[in-house]
Amino acid sequence: MLRPVVVGSDGSRRSLAAADWAAREALRRGLSLQVVQAWEGTTTPGETERPERNGPRCLARRALEDTADRLRESYPELSVGTRQITGSATDVLIAVGGQAELLVLGSRAVGGVGGFLAGSVVQVVVGHVTRPVVLVRAGGTLADEHLPDTGGQPSTHTPYRAVVVGIDPRHPCEELLSFAFESAALRAAPLRVVRTWRLPYVQAAAAARVHRAMAASAARALAAAVEPWREKFPTVEVHELVQEGRPSHTLPTAARDAGLLVVGRRIRSGRLGAHTGYVAHAAMHRARCPVAVVSHD
Missing domain, CATH: 3.40.50.620 (HUPs)
Structure with a gap:
């Protein structure tokens, strides 16, 4: 059913x-x-x-x-x-x-x-x-889901704005990618997959080398996580974006012109009870577009 x-x-x-x-x-x-x-x-x-x-x-x-x-x-x-x-x-x-x-x-x-x-x-x-x-949020309309027309005016006949999803390949994210790819496919919209990373403290002399290595590693991990979903949804135009910084700051910025932002919430049980997670919490309060919170293990 x-x-x-x-x-x-x-x-x-x-x-x-x-x-x-x-x-x-x-x-x-x-x-x-x-x-x-x-x-x-x-x-x-x-x-x-x-x-x-x-x-x-x-x-x-x-x-x-x-x-x-x-x-x-x-x-x-x-x-x-x-x-x-x-x-x-x-x-x-x-x-x-x-x-x-x-x-x-x-x-x-x-x-x-x-x-x-x-x-x-x-x-x-x-x-x-x-x-x-x-x-x-209040005031959202169908035109907000679409790109503006050639004159910069709101339109309901232009292509859909991009769907943005933030993932961390170090943790299971199948539910998150499934929802994001399906949402993009239903809209015939591009999908922007964002992976953030942070540079640990290193000596100044090694900072540039470590920065390059970590950025490259993050890009490889992102590409490996997305590749199976590219095959499942061959019609979805996918853009992989690797950014340094905190996801709670970079994701709302990456979704500034998006039609939908998809973020994850890890399901945890314990004495502290359920929670939204700091990334979902930040997206809920800072994103301008609708925010989809997808729970995952």
Whole structure:
């Protein structure tokens, strides 16, 4: 059974932008879209039997259906369903995210009906969901996914902007590369694969030699990691980029003109609990484009 694309909805501008992005992604993947709202309030006695009383939960449900109706009108070929689930925002989103092909959230949204993205909910959800999670900021449009036209104006008819993914070949990154290559292929977009490295402390006389050696080693490791995926996705135009520096700084910069940034989150269990990782955390706060966080071992 195919998993749906799931988007969280709270009525905010960011969640509406996320819903539009999720609808386009569902169409690209040939999947259905499920719009989910977490209900954390109380239910007025008799409200469920008499929705005409317009209790708070019914009003929230109406906002949810309005979002779905707008998506159905904008994307008539897309199958759109809705779910209003009782529970805390984090619990609901973690539960539905675990069953989704990918979970789409409005990044750092505040307020709105239900208020499901208030505070640190996004970071908690990203730190627990093992399926890919995509964060979309308010104001994002279809034109933002495409290159500007020859006059420098926004366009929906130009090629897609590049997909950027950061990897570390020293750790398993199959899930990360699979998601990035598939995303690029679905958009017929180029893929920019970024590998960062840092120069250790060495004596000044040896710095240049060590710098060249480490840059060459990083390039070889990157090429070896990417080569099998080039064969699986021969139509994807791949650019390998090796940069010195911290990935938390270099990746958002490398994705400055991108349509999607893909970063990894290592799945760890222990006394400290789930976490987003410093690279994903930096991308979530600094990248201008949508950010996909892909969990991996």
